[in-house]
Structure formats: structure tokens, C-alpha cells
Amino acid sequence: xxxxxxxxxxxxxxxxxxxxxxxxxxxxxxxxxxxxxxxxxxxxxxxxxxxxxxxxxxxxxxxxxxxxxxxxxxxxxxxxxxxxxxxxxxxxxxxxxxxxxxxxxxxxxxxxxxxxxxxxxxxxxxxxxxxxxxxxxxxxxxxxxxxxxxxxxxxxxxxxxxxxxxxxxxxxxxxxxxxxxxxxxxxxxxxxxxxxxxxxxxxxxx
Numbered sequence: 001x002x003x004x005x006x007x008x009x010x011x012x013x014x015x016x017x018x019x020x021x022x023x024x025x026x027x028x029x030x031x032x033x034x035x036x037x038x039x040x041x042x043x044x045x046x047x048x049x050x051x052x053x054x055x056x057x058x059x060x061x062x063x064x065x066x067x068x069x070x071x072x073x074x075x076x077x078x079x080x081x082x083x084x085x086x087x088x089x090x091x092x093x094x095x096x097x098x099x100x101x102x103x104x105x106x107x108x109x110x111x112x113x114x115x116x117x118x119x120x121x122x123x124x125x126x127x128x129x130x131x132x133x134x135x136x137x138x139x140x141x142x143x144x145x146x147x148x149x150x151x152x153x154x155x156x157x158x159x160x161x162x163x164x165x166x167x168x169x170x171x172x173x174x175x176x177x178x179x180x181x182x183x184x185x186x187x188x189x190x191x192x193x194x195x196x197x198x199x200x201x202x203x204x205x206x
Contacts (some may be wrong), residue, residue: 001042001045005045008037009038012034012098014090016091016094017091018089018094019068022075022089024071025068025073028140031066040057040060043057044105051109054102054106054110055101055106058099058103058106061095061098061102062122064095065095065099068095072092088099096126096128099122100128109144113145113149116135116139117139117148118135118188119135119150120135124163126131129156133161136149140173140174144173144177144178144199145177147183151174151183151185151187154168154191155167155170158191164191164194166196168188168192171188
């Protein structure tokens, strides 16, 4: 166990060092982050980890990312005013990437519609749309009768990817396994209504 935890922490050295060098976090704060992550990793790797350990780890990392963004935005404004380098660095996406890994580990351990929806919301907030699509795909594989997963996945395909055919397929699959779902029938009707309005708009333009 100790070797696995240390390997995970070793992979964090470079991005955490970047965050310290750029002034996002002080040396003592980085040490606190590493100590807290080490403790959390041991909790997740014990024989019977608790669901609350996963969720608390995620919550604390999300709070850490909010703090990093506040400080990073302030530093970038100062760099811009002083005509300094404002290019992206290795530490910028570190916490977000770490959170994605935590969510994946959580979903491997606990299959839950609610967790898939929470991860989907996280992907939306961080503009991680490729991971969002994978989240919906995997969620529907385990919970094909979930109305909320099916409608959210279809909405993502239509409104973000502009793929009406893909959205239609998702709703049709949902209706095949859940033919009595009023919500899915309503969403299928709404989708076709949106599509008709879009076609009418094109005819008006051309």
C-alpha cells in the first residue's frame, strides 16, 4: 500500500512545484496539501474504505481548486499589467485532473446514478466535455433505465455537440428499455420540436 501511495504522490511533485514557484501556494501550504493527500490516499486504499472518505477527498480538492483559481487570476492580472509571461503552466490543470481521477476511482468503487450525475456536473463546470460524454456513456451502460441520465445525455448531444441524430438515438434506446417512461416520451417530443424549429429557422435564413 505504501508503495502505491508514494507513487501517486511522486507524480504530483512537478505540478505542485510549479504551483509553488508561481506563487499560487506557499511552501508550507504545499506541505499541508501533500500531507492531507497522503492521509486521504491511505483512507481510500484500506481494506474497507468508506464512501464518505471518497466524497470528502473530492470536496476538499474542489475547495483547493477554487482557492487556486482566485490566486491564479490575481497573479495573472499582475503579470499582464507588468507585461510578464502569462502562458499556461503544468500546475494550472493539476487539481482538475486529480479530481477527474478521484471521480473515476469513486465510480469504480460505487456504482450510483447520483454519483454519475454529480460527476457530470463537475465535468460541465470545468468544461470537460469529452469526459462528460464518457460519463454519460458509462452511466447509461450500468443504468440504461435511468430517465435523468438519458435525458441529460441527449441534451448534451443536441445543445453542445449539435448532434440531433445522436440525441434521438439516446432517447430511443431509453424508450426501448423503459417504454412506459412519460419523461422520456416528453423529452423525445421536445427534441423533435426543437429540430423542427431549427429547420424552420434555416428556411427563413436561406
